[in-house]
Amino acid sequence: MPITRRSFFSRTAAIAGAAAITPVLSSSVYSAAPKLGSQVPGIYRFNVGDIEVSAILDGYLALDPALVTGFDQQTAADTLEHNFRDPNTEKMTISVNGFIANTGDKLIVIDTGTDDLLGPTAGRFHQNLKRAGYNAADVDTVILTHLHVDHIGGLATKSGEKLFPNAEFITHKLDYDFWHDDGYRSQSPKSLQGFFDLARTYSAPYKNRTTLVEKDGEFLKGFDAVHLPGHTPGHMGIRIHSNNEEVLIWGDTVNSSALQFGNPDWTIAFDTDQEMARQTRRKIMDRVSSDRTPVLGIHHAFPGLGHVRRIGDAYAYHQSPWQHKI
Ligand SMILES: [Zn+2]
Numbered sequence: 326m327p328i329t330r331r332s333f334f335s336r337t338a339a340i341a342g343a344a345a346i347t348p349v350l351s352s353s354v355y356s357a358a359p360k361l362g363s364q365v366p367g368i369y370r371f372n373v374g375d376i377e378v379s380a381i382l383d384g385y386l387a388l389d390p391a392l393v394t395g396f397d398q399q400t401a402a403d404t405l406e407h408n409f410r411d412p413n414t415e416k417m418t419i420s421v422n423g424f425i426a427n428t429g430d431k432l433i434v435i436d437t438g439t440d441d442l443l444g445p446t447a448g449r450f451h452q453n454l455k456r457a458g459y460n461a462a463d464v465d466t467v468i469l470t471h472l473h474v475d476h477i478g479g480l481a482t483k484s485g486e487k488l489f490p491n492a493e494f495i496t497h498k499l500d501y502d503f504w505h506d507d508g509y510r511s512q513s514p515k516s517l518q519g520f521f522d523l524a525r526t527y528s529a530p531y532k533n534r535t536t537l538v539e540k541d542g543e544f545l546k547g548f549d550a551v552h553l554p555g556h557t558p559g560h561m562g563i564r565i566h567s568n569n570e571e572v573l574i575w576g577d578t579v580n581s582s583a584l585q586f587g588n589p590d591w592t593i594a595f596d597t598d599q600e601m602a603r604q605t606r607r608k609i610m611d612r613v614s615s616d617r618t619p620v621l622g623i624h625h626a627f628p629g630l631g632h633v634r635r636i637g638d639a640y641a642y643h644q645s646p647w648q649h650k651i
Contacts, residue, residue, distance in 0.1 A: 344474065366458040367449075369628035371648040374567025376428050376547055379457050380621070380628035383421040383438025385446030386475070388581055390414045395591040396584075404587040405591045419581055420627040421447045421475050424574060425454065428547055431465045434489065435563055435574055436623055437479030442523065443596060450479040451488065464489045467531075470576030470623065471494040471557040472524035473595065480527045487530045494531035497552065498539045500559025502526070503597075515646055553578055553609060555602030556595070562609070572630070573613060574621045578606050579642075582625040586610075586633065586640040610640050619645065 338504040367382020390396050403413040420478075424435040436452030451461060467478050467489050480494070481487050503509055504524035512603045513521065528535070538550045538561065551562035554576060562575040579592045589606055596602035604634040614622050622629045 338611075358527050366453055366456045366540075367475050367627050368453055369444070369629065369630075369647075370457075371645075372570075372651060373426075373565050374547075375434060375569075375571050376567045376569040378424050378426045378565065378572070378649065379459075380460065380630065381423045381425060381438075381450055381457060383423055383453075383475075383479070385418045385420050386447055387437075387441055389418050389437075392594040393581070393584065393591050394594065394596075395588065399520040401584060401590065404584055407587065408581045417583065418446075419582065419624040420629065421478065422621075422623050422625070422627055423450050423454075423476075423622065423628045425459055426458070426548075431545075432459065432463055433466045433468060433548070434464050434492070434543070435468045436470055437467065437488075438476055440478030440482075441473045442474050442478045447475070448478065461489050462491055464492045467492045467494050468548070468563060469500075470563065470574065470585075471500050471560045472525050473557065473577070474495060474536045475522060476576075476623065477527040478523060479532045483526065485507055485526070485530050492531075493534040493536060493543065494528065495536045495538060496528075496561030497550065497561040498537035499549065499552075499554070500557050500561070501537050501637070503558045504528075511634040527541070532593045543612050551575075551609075553605050555600075555605040556593075557597050560605075572619045572621055574623075575609060576623055578609055580624050582622060582642050586642045589639055595611045611635070614640060 369380040371378055387610050390401065401414050405414065406494045407414045421438055423438050427433065432638060439447040441448050467480060479488055496611065504521050510518055510521040514577065536552055538544050541550050543549050547565060547567050551564055551565065551566040553560050553562045556577045559575055562573050564571055564573045564576070585591055590603050591611060592599040610633055615632045617632060619630060619632055625631065626644065631642050634641045635642060
């Protein structure tokens with residue numbers, strides 16, 4: 326019911342009357358409560374038309390400034406300060422988010438976090454999925470934006486058991502083929518060859534239920550592929566749409582929401598093709614800022630939902646307000 330001047334005053338008068346007969350508060354109200362010392366579970370729910378989407382937090386990772394190409398200390402500190410973040414670049418962190426969408430007849434997971442592959446600050450995707458009220462066995466489809474370790478970790482166990490036992494697995498063909506190509510693996514620096522091995526190990530249990538997306542457009546009802554190459558060859562955005570509403574899950578288009586909206590030419594060491602990643606980022610930022618399309622980022626500050634505004638030659642990110650109504 327909307328608050329009107331009349332209803333507001335009649336309600337507050339009733340409350341004032343009730344307060345007059347409230348007994349004196351007991352002294353226990355003033356006793357110290359123990360501090361809980363940890364954050365509440367990372368779950369956030371909102372609607373895209375008829376599709377109910379929940380953001381599920383996997384955790385967070387430190388972002389080493391040495392991983393950012395184009396980075397310069399002073400600009401980074403200024404950008405962080407401008408965004409009301411701690412300007413100490415040594416303390417930069419990024420969220421790791423995943424998502425689950427309920428279309429009414431299908432449960433669809435998008436990206437699955439790190440499991441235990443990147444340390445104890447992340448790896449809680451499955452725990453938070455349960456807390457959000459979902460059973461992994463009920464999931465019909467798992468879509469990965471790309472096969473990096475922080476997206477594929479919750480897909481299976483190291484010993485090859487599916488963590489979504491009844492799901493089909495969907496990713497972009499160019500990504501699947503790249504990580505399964507022995508030539509690319511052997512040409513890569515030794516430090517990156519493990520990425521190939523993990524992509525293979527974690528996707529293998531789904532071999533008989535894998536669908537590879539080859540072109541942009543709808544591949545499931547309400548889910549469109551948007552190829553965003555550069556971060557990896559088959560890096561793919563997923564546009565969820567229903568009843569004239571939409572959101573674009575743009576994967577790792579932005580790895581640091583604090584730095585890369587203001588400095589969109591800065592790339593990340595994990596971009597397979599730095600120049601293509603830079604161009605793709607600019608192109609899609611242009612598009613979503615002029616179309617006013619809401620975006621969801623795997624590494625935006627949780628829950629990762631917001632809009633992009635163009636400011637001169639750069640951009641700003643506006644995190645969406647809490648959605649009260651589901
Ligand atoms: Zn990532």
